[in-house]
Each structure stands twice: as C-alpha cells, then as structure tokens.
Amino acid sequence: MTVKPINFNSDNVVGASPEIVAALAAANAGAVASYGEDPISARVEAALARLFERDVAVFPVATGTAANALCLAACTPPWGVVYCHREAHIAVDECGAPEFYAGGAKLQLLDGADAKLAPDPLAAALAAGGQGVVHHAQPAAVSVSQATECGAVYTPAELAALAAVAHRHGCKFHVDGARFANALVTLGCSAADATWRAGVDLLSFGATKNGALAAEAIVVFDPALAATIGFRRKRAGHLLSKMRFLSAQLEAYLADDLWLRNARHANTMAARAAAGLARLANRGVALAHPVEANELFVRLPNAVRAGLTADGFLFHGWGPPVAGAPDSVVRLVTSWCSDPADVDALIQRATHHAK
Amino acid sequence: MTVKPINFNSDNVVGASPEIVAALAAANAGAVASYGEDPISARVEAALARLFERDVAVFPVATGTAANALCLAACTPPWGVVYCHREAHIAVDECGAPEFYAGGAKLQLLDGADAKLAPDPLAAALAAGGQGVVHHAQPAAVSVSQATECGAVYTPAELAALAAVAHRHGCKFHVDGARFANALVTLGCSAADATWRAGVDLLSFGATKNGALAAEAIVVFDPALAATIGFRRKRAGHLLSKMRFLSAQLEAYLADDLWLRNARHANTMAARAAAGLARLANRGVALAHPVEANELFVRLPNAVRAGLTADGFLFHGWGPPVAGAPDSVVRLVTSWCSDPADVDALIQRATHHAK
C-alpha cells in the first residue's frame, strides 16, 4: 500500500524540534567561553534548578549512554554492583559502558513485569549481596529506567519504595530518564515528586529522543555525588568545547514546556495506536505490555506483521524469533513528531491484514 | 580603549560556520536510520575516501579528546606506551583520557622544539623501551599533533621520518589533527601526502575548532586497526543515536573546501598578527615559536600584556608565571571568523603599549 516508509523503529529516527534547531542557530553568534563557562550553560543549570525546585548539579552530555555510565561510575567503586532489570538499556544496549566507566563494576540483573524492578526481589538480592565481605563485589547502586524498556512508568510511590530499599543497603538510586518526559506526562506530577522527593539521587535527563539533536543532562540531587563527575566527563571526552551548542538545545527543550508538549504528543500517538490495535484483540493482536509512554509492544499474527512490513511500516521485532510460532512481538515507538495520519494508517492496515 | 572583548583565547570560543549550521537544519527533515546507518553518514565516509584518495574507515565523534583516546586505545594494549611530546594535548589537556580508554596504558613524554617530536630522540626512547621484556610497559604507539601545541607544522618528510621510526619499533603512528586543516593549508600538499603516504596509520581529523559545532572524524588508514573502534566508541557513549547531525556537520565542512577556506582565513589572521607584532621586536615583543598555523606564542613585556588586557583583549598566559620576570609568554589563537579589524586593533594597541 504505502510507498514511503512510515518509521516506528525508534524515537531516535526522527529529527529535532524546530525550536531547538532555531536555538542552535541563535546560539551561534559571537565568542563565548568554552567548556561550559558560557552563559547558556549557566541558564540551563538555573532552569533545571527551577524545574526540580532545588539546587542541582548539571552535566550536559551528548548521549544517554554517556549520561548513564557517568552517573553509575559516580555511585560505585570498581568492585561494586549495580542492580537493574534484565532488560535495562544499561545492561543490554550500551556495549558495557557502565562496566567501562566504573572500572569493572558488575551489573546484577533482576526480573520484573514490564521491565520494572519490584522492592521485594530487590531487597532479597541486596540482602544476599554479601555486604562487607571481601570475596564478593559490593552492592553500590540501583538503577531503573523511567519509562522502562517495556514502555511502563513507575509511580512516585513505586520509586520511593525502591529508593528506600536501595538506601537501606547503602546503595545510591539512579534513574535512566531517556524517556523521562514521556513518563512525567503520564504521571502528571512535578519533576521533583518524580525524582528526589521519591529518593532519586541522580538522573539521566533525556532530551535526544524527545526532540533534541544530541543532548542529555546528568542531574545530580546529592551534592556529594557530583564531586567526581566533572573529571570523569572530561576524561571520557564528553566535555564539549563549544558547549553552548549542547546547552542551547537543553534551554530550548525546557523553554515554554516544549519538552512536555513533545512528550505529550508522542504519548498520545502511542495511546491512539494502542486503542486502534486493541480492537483487533479477537483476531490475535494483543498488547504485550501496558502502553504508558510512547512505546507499544504488540503481539502480531505472522500475516499481520508480514503485511505491515510489506506496506512499508518500519518497526523492530522484540525478543528472539521463535521458529514455527504463529505470531511474534514487535515494538512500535511514536515520537514528538509522529503524524496521526501515519498512526491511523497503521491501524487501518493492521485491521486489513488481521481480517 | 575597546569596550567589547576581543577574544583570542582559543579557536573554540567562536561559533560555527553558517554553512554548517544550515546543513544541520537541512539534515533535520524526515526519519532516517539511527546510529550512523543514515545516508549522510555514508556520504561523509565517501567524501573522506575521496579526500584521502583511498578507502578509509571513518568514525565520527563529538570531541577531539574522544577521537584521540579512541585512536590510541585501538593502538595499544593496557600495558602499552604511547610516545608523545611533553606538551601534547593528549598528555596535558585530556584529564587522562588516553589512559582511561586504553585501560591504563602509559604516555612517555619527549622533548622537542616547538612541541615537535624529532626522529633521533624518539628512536632512542623506543630503543630503550625494553621491547618483549615483561617488566616493562611495551612500546605501542607514537602520537604527534598537527599543527603542534606550539603552532608549528610537520612537513610530510618530517612525518615520514617519525613514522619510519615508529614502525621500525612495531608502533602505530597517530596524528592528533585537531588543527589538521590549518596545517594542511600551510603545507599546500594533498591530505594523502600529509597522512598515510607519510606513514600515518590513523588520524583524529578535527572540525570543531575550524568551524563545526562539535564534530571530529576518526580516520583509519590501516584497516586492521579499525576492527575494535566501533565497539570502543559505543562503549564510551560516543555513538550518537541521531548521527545524521554529526555527519551533516562533517559533510558541510568538506563541501566546497569550506574546511580549507576556514583554515586559510585563520592562518592568514595569525600571520597578519605575527607580522604586526614582529615590528615591535626592538621593544621587547618576540615570537616564542614560529607561526605556521593559527596560533601565536608571543613574549610580551608586562606593561604590554597588562595594557592589552585592560583594553579588553582576551588571551591565555602560556606556561607558569615567573615571579619578578619583566615579561611573559601569551598564546593568541585566531579562527575561521577572526575579524581583520580585531587583529589590527591588537597590533595597534600593542604598539601603543610597547612605546
């Protein structure tokens, strides 16, 4: 049917918000101090302090992997253990960046529905962690993704419960917020309530997937944790000389709630797709996880999947293919600029193929 | 005198070329594959292959420190030694990035006029390197900066002599080309003659200082050396998801010889400043190093330095201050967008203060 591909592969296949591109161009004028000593960088730190309703230490970087790895390295000694979900981006999709930055620390992988950690299994794992015994790597941090890799969102209460367990065992609590905006829009609470008031010690505050070109901010709520990050960032080659161009993206992202508007649109599009596909439940189409942000995980009969692919829709299979199975799970990601017409086309064609 | 500051602190205090900013905006349209699988990234690799007149492996990254550290890590085992000048950026200004990326390798610091390595001292150091003896870290790589940290430029013959020494001792030969364009303009030769034809194995091809926002390309001439860099880059958080925005900068940088035009302007401005200051030789003003690219190192009588600072000129002192000395060395860096009027104002005011 379609000629041009409609790309639901990820929220990083699309471009940047026009406001952010315009901000880059505007930031280009004149000579300013390099390495973050420019006025835009100062304004970003102030804007994040206002957003989070407290002093924060801010370290902009160009990628989420850098943000996560720097955060975790600040929390754990080389002989430390970071507890995270088995499907966490830090465990699966960063080619060992946390281990590299943390000098050889371990990730301990836990299970949990919808890629969420739960307090009791976490507490059990930490209790078995051998704290203080030199034979064992030492519990150091707990990291969760908000939203999760399965598109679910932690409530502040859920975060607080996990943070309490983490802190009780002497661990720091980190949030990989590559899709923090999408989660916050769903929660409808303040950024403070979704982070430090719930016990979060440091946050990878994502912007790239939600309308920036390449910009994330490490936001540190625990001042003691921030002490080493400046050195770690420089040493990792993540301190940009013309930092204004990174900070300008973040400033525009935060201005006029662009970030929340972008995320709201992406979430709305995901919900629209989910509602449309849910009508095919009696034809073998099923959501594999609740749709709480901008990702859908959908079980599709083989004919539906093949048909959509032939139509030109792009999306990724999720999990290893099972030979001979009548269906499989795919991931569809909507973005700040998803076209409702494309979503509707998806629903319409899925309905067609599922007949 | 002046009200607005005139900033000669570095070539990273200025913005980006309009062509490059425009290319970013143009790259924003539509959905494309992420992580470097986009068409712009493919075109950049092709453009660099044309430029260097051979197949090359290309890895764009956002900073020169990342480019250097990834290059060196590809060359040396954790127990390796990288030989470089005592004033090399990799030794002095990267907070140990090479050591981090290379898993604890060593830099061995050599002396040499104008921050240049010379073949004989290099050969002597390598000969004393204890190759094959387990007690000693092992010679693995030689790295030079082109142009050097003192603004000097290696000729192809000089590079070839160093490369021959490096290769004779089983070492790879790396060039930190943060200011490669400025050097090439001075040399007037082809990029191939200034690199692999002279024995260079891999190059940090700089663009940020010369008109990009944040873009460098690792260019690998020895295919065997490229095998690990993809993993290293991802693991370091330097594989951008929306890679098109990095590649678009490089594409515009190379298009229509923008990179050479930018560098030529910067060099011309440096030469103009040098010529003007040279006329003050009999009043205690002296060039500390030859001006072969876009950096000047100038010995200024204290009154001249203080006067220029009071006028609003920005520049850095070079080397530790010496109490009681009548003069000191400062560094002035011109850029792709230096205003000739600002250069002339510098000369005029220096002449005034040096009276």
Add this chain to the structure above:
Amino acid sequence: MTVKPINFNSDNVVGASPEIVAALAAANAGAVASYGEDPISARVEAALARLFERDVAVFPVATGTAANALCLAACTPPWGVVYCHREAHIAVDECGAPEFYAGGAKLQLLDGADAKLAPDPLAAALAAGGQGVVHHAQPAAVSVSQATECGAVYTPAELAALAAVAHRHGCKFHVDGARFANALVTLGCSAADATWRAGVDLLSFGATKNGALAAEAIVVFDPALAATIGFRRKRAGHLLSKMRFLSAQLEAYLADDLWLRNARHANTMAARAAAGLARLANRGVALAHPVEANELFVRLPNAVRAGLTADGFLFHGWGPPVAGAPDSVVRLVTSWCSDPADVDALIQRATHHAK
C-alpha cells in the same frame, strides 16, 4: 562431644603436603635466576607438557583467582562477555577479579543442575548474544569449573559438547580447575582427554586446595592465547621474583603422582561421608548434589545441624537461610589429609542427632 574442632569448612583450611614443604626447603639452596628463569620453573613446564602430552605454555601464580582472571583476560576484550554458571567461583567469590583483569568485561550467568552448564542453554544464550552488533557486549569466552561449585564433575564428552558450542560462536573455552585433580581422579582418564582433547583452550590448574601452600598454574593449550599473559601477570603483580618457591611446589605436586594421590584421598573421604550420611535418608538427611569429588552438599534437619555444630564440627551453610524451615543445606569439604576417624565421627554424631 568432641573438644578439638573438626574442620570441614574448606580444603583450604588445611596445610600442605610434607613432600611439598620439603621441596620448598630443598629449593632454597644457592643463587638462581629470578622471575621464572630458574631451572625448577623450566622443569615444571616440562612436567606439565608431559602430563598433557603436548606443548603447553605455563604461568605459575599464587592464587586461583589470579589464574582465572588472567585466563579470562587473555580471552576477552573489555567489551566481551564470559558465559558461566550462576554459582561459578569467578562470578560469586572473586570480588569482580575477572571484570578487573579484563578491563570491564561482563559475566553472563546461566543456570544448570549441580552448577554445571549444559550445551543447549549455552547455545541459546550465545545465539542471542548479538555478535557483531556494536550495541551489545560481545560473546568472548565460556568458563566452567571442574569439579563444579556443587561438587559435580563434567565428563570429557560433556566438556567437548560445551567446547563445541563455545567455539562455534567464536568463544574460547576455559576451565577453572581449582579442583581439577579431584575431578580427574573421578574420571579416571588422562589429563589430555579431560582438557585439550575435549576442546579446552586454557586451564587454571589448581594445587593449593590439594596440598600446595599457594600454587596454581595457568596452562594454555592454544599458543596464540598465551601471548599476552606474561605481561598481564607481571602487571598484576603476580610474577614472583623468587619464582623457584612457587615452581618447587608444583614440581613436588606433580612428582610421583602426589597430586592424584592427594585428590584420591580427599574424594574417598567424601564418598565415605556420603555413604554414611545416606543411611540417614529416612531421617531427613539428604544429599543436595551428587558427590563426585571432595565436596558434600547435605540437607540437614535443624537439630542435626545444631548438634554437629555443638560437637565442634565446622562447615558452612550453603545458600541463604530460610526462616522457619525445618532443615538447611550445608557444605562439607574433605581434603588430602582428612582423617578417616574424623569422617567416621561425623557420621556417628549425625546418626546420633538424627535419631
């Protein structure tokens, strides 16, 4: 009952074989070259070559953790993955030594009865390993313990099946042989059949637990793998200057089959204990794993465990205690010098408490 404690805590709580202590004293005479250039070290390498019926590269070290970590570091890049059992010593009891030595590599933990890996789950894990994809850490090695941490022994056929899977996925196959002697005595085959003929690439050949003071040998069957180990060992501080004292232990260990005699005694003592305790099956005493080497894992009713402890028997609980459970699993380890009378006392007192 007993006054003096009878210690089944581990095979590392006992001393060294008199033959080995005597060899140390004998090795003390005269001046010899240091760092392994002495004649005893040369003889050990020759003895291991004879034992394994082929050329081998040998690197003596003082601990099993060092042997394992050096072996694995030789197999995996920093972005590699080592597949091992969830209960493997390298995963649980080495405080992250493999990750340290391998520059931040990952261990991927697999399940399997009796702490043994099985080919199919291993193949599935490797197939899902994302080989060649830069987002994922890369399959690099498979490591098994022989005997396992649950006292089980792999047959040569079982090893060969695992090695075939490992090699098919480009991985090296390592054996942690801290209790290799105990396993070999059970198998009754040649050392060659139990290692390289079954596809083993490198072996941590243990001696400490089986009668040495502090001596293990890294034995490398794949010559290409040995190239970096000398540097890695030195750099880790594991190249002893007076190496003769490490090599003398290994020489005496191998001489006159002392190592096999020691292991046979330990195994016999474990079998004797197992047979005795098996007679209490109808009173709630049960073996948790087959006893195939010198370790017993026994489920004991609480009263029996408490009674034995009160009697002065020393052993470790295995796994986290479960509140309210009527019994628990303990580990008992016999050694090269276990006294049959002590084993019989254990059986007798367990029988008494289990009445």
Add this chain to the structure above:
Amino acid sequence: MTVKPINFNSDNVVGASPEIVAALAAANAGAVASYGEDPISARVEAALARLFERDVAVFPVATGTAANALCLAACTPPWGVVYCHREAHIAVDECGAPEFYAGGAKLQLLDGADAKLAPDPLAAALAAGGQGVVHHAQPAAVSVSQATECGAVYTPAELAALAAVAHRHGCKFHVDGARFANALVTLGCSAADATWRAGVDLLSFGATKNGALAAEAIVVFDPALAATIGFRRKRAGHLLSKMRFLSAQLEAYLADDLWLRNARHANTMAARAAAGLARLANRGVALAHPVEANELFVRLPNAVRAGLTADGFLFHGWGPPVAGAPDSVVRLVTSWCSDPADVDALIQRATHHAK
C-alpha cells in the same frame, strides 16, 4: 678464574633465611581459618603495630609490585597523578601495575640525584598540577623508594620535607620499602621515625629481597586509606587462601630482629665491596652513587667489566650501553647471605683486571 658463578645480579636471586623456611614448616600443622583469619596473621598485625608503635592496618601480599600497586590505587582516583622519580621501580619495572590497579592514573616522573626526590622540584611540579581544573589529571600521591633504586637512603628529615609538600597539595605520601630494612639499618632510627612520624601515609614493607620467600606487607598508617584495600587485594587475586604461609614468613622475619640482622649483613657486604673498589679510583673505577644500603653502582673500565664477567661474576649493566665508551656502569647487589669471601674475590679480581 672462578668456576661457580658468584651472583650479584639482585637480592632476589638468593633463597630464604633458614628461620623463615623453618617457620613455614611449623605453620603447616593443623587446620586454621583461611584468607587471613588465622592466628599467625593476627600476630603479624600485632607485631607490626609494636614495631611501628601505633595501630596499623596490615595487608600481606606475595610481591612488592602488588604491594605498591595496591597502595597507590588506594591513594589516587583513576584521573589522579602519582609523582615519583624517573627511575622508580613503580615507573620502570612493574609493567604498568600502578596504572592498572589505579584504573588508568598517571605517573609523573621527576628527576633527582641518586634517584631521590627533592622537595623543591616536587613542590614546583605539584604547583603546576592544575588542581581542581577538569582538563588536567589531578595530583593524588607522591611515592618514593626507600632505599632508592640507586642505593641511596632518605633521612627522616628528608622524608618529612617531602611529606609536607605532598600533604600541602592534598597528596598522600607512599614509601616503596622493598629495601626498607636496609635503609632502616643505615638510619639507625626507629621504624616509626622513618615512616609515619615523618609523614608517611602508607608503606610497602618488603621482606622478599631480605630473606623471605615471597612476602611483603602493606602497612597503612592512615586508617581512612585502608578502607578499600581489602576489596582491592581480593579483586586482584592477592588474598591468599592459605594465608598462614604468607604470615608465617613475616612473623619469622620480624622475630628476634631477623630482618634487621639480615639487612645489616647485606649492607655490610655492600660497604665492604665499596671500600675495596674505592681503592681502584685511580684506575678508572668509580662509585656512581653513594653506597648507603645493599646496592653498588660502579663505573668500570671495559677491561675490568669483561674480566669480571669472564671470571664468572654475575651483575647487571645499568643504563643503556654507549657505543665506543671506555667504561660503563654496573649494578652489584649484596644480600642477607652474601659470602664475605665472594665479596673479597670480587675486589681481588677487579684489582687484578684494573692493573
């Protein structure tokens, strides 16, 4: 002349003191707790506390490289700098162990007569260290060797001056005491005066070169510094399971001042050789460094060196050979068991060849 070689290559070519070998044998009896929980290890810690007249944290290890690397890793972050002499063992002879253990820290090499650091150049280097600036690796530790690699000994006052400089710049002060006993005998002061009372924060307390088989003790005077060493040692594979055998060496070493008697003998032998060779001053034989411990650095005319080698005397050349030079420097090391007759033979034959 001689038939059997007389080995002055190093103090690690000789065996161990009979008292220490006997202590090993004595330690062999019975079962004791492993990993340092045994009574001998506790007694060693107490003995070192008595020796140093204060509480100390003690970590026995098998090699000096391990002791040094663990000490330095405890002092420096991965982006730290350790200041040491250009000829320091940690810089030259450990294949990058400090860099490995410290996660990629740097050594900054300083000059100084007789391989000794001097306070003023150290202070200048530290002042130029860019403390707090993220572009630069950060001053973290100062390390000196006592005795030095040229056989010189620091007085307590000299150590105190260096320690004061180190501490003023926020650095820890480490002493590599591979030959601490030899230095202390020369100084004639207490161990406390030569260490913590002079500002030493942690010490690699050597025994191997002075009569042990393979035993060194990390002695930490600053309790905060000790916190991580237990984990680091285990993770490096340097926590011996049968630790009693390491501790037994140290206990015997300290008992009845064996360590001081051994060192005194070695020093006396070195002085005897120095006195004998000094009589050849008018024949071109000259001491290159003062002989203050058990090492001699002697400039020998080529004929004398060749003659001694032909006689069977073993020693190492020092520094790279210079083609065409009429003489060269060699190093001769005496030991706890050097035979005065061998020393006299050396003098006699050197006199013969120098005629």
